[in-house]
Amino acid sequence: MVTHQTIGERDTALTPEDLAALRENLHEQRLFRQEQLRQFASASRADDRRRQADAARIEVGVKLAASARMVLADVEAALARMDSGQYGTCHLCRRPVERHRLLIVPQARYCGRCQQVREAGR
Numbered sequence: 850m851v852t853h854q855t856i857g858e859r860d861t862a863l864t865p866e867d868l869a870a871l872r873e874n875l876h877e878q879r880l881f882r883q884e885q886l887r888q889f890a891s892a893s894r895a896d897d898r899r900r901q902a903d904a905a906r907i908e909v910g911v912k913l914a915a916s917a918r919m920v921l922a923d924v925e926a927a928l929a930r931m932d933s934g935q936y937g938t939c940h941l942c943r944r945p946v947e948r949h950r951l952l953i954v955p956q957a958r959y960c961g962r963c964q965q966v967r968e969a970g971r
């Protein structure tokens with residue numbers, strides 16, 4: 850049987866437990882990305898030394914490092930929003946970002962609707 854929750858509108862209310870779990874998740878992601886970037890940095894130094902490095906492979910590495918840096922920036926921005934109490938608000942429409950969305954992508958800046966609009970506009 851379905852129980853109807855009446856806290857807040859829709860499923861957007863984040864509990865303190867949610868926030869603690871999300872913060873932990875963001876910290877883990879930050880560590881992971883920082884480690885990834887360290888590995889890319891040492892890999893490209895090794896490539897420089899060898900000189901006959903495969904250019905295509907380096908290019909993939911550069912792209913991966915760029916995307917790791919982007920995720921890291923998103924993660925750090927999300928942690929900063931948590932510290933300033935702005936976490937979970939859509940950057941475009943200022944409505945709360947859906948709870949289920951944050952639980953999957955804790956660093957999400959936009960609500961589902963705005964994200965769809967942004968992706969459609971590409």
Ligand SMILES: [Zn+2]
Binds near residue numbers: 941
């Ligand atoms: Zn929005």
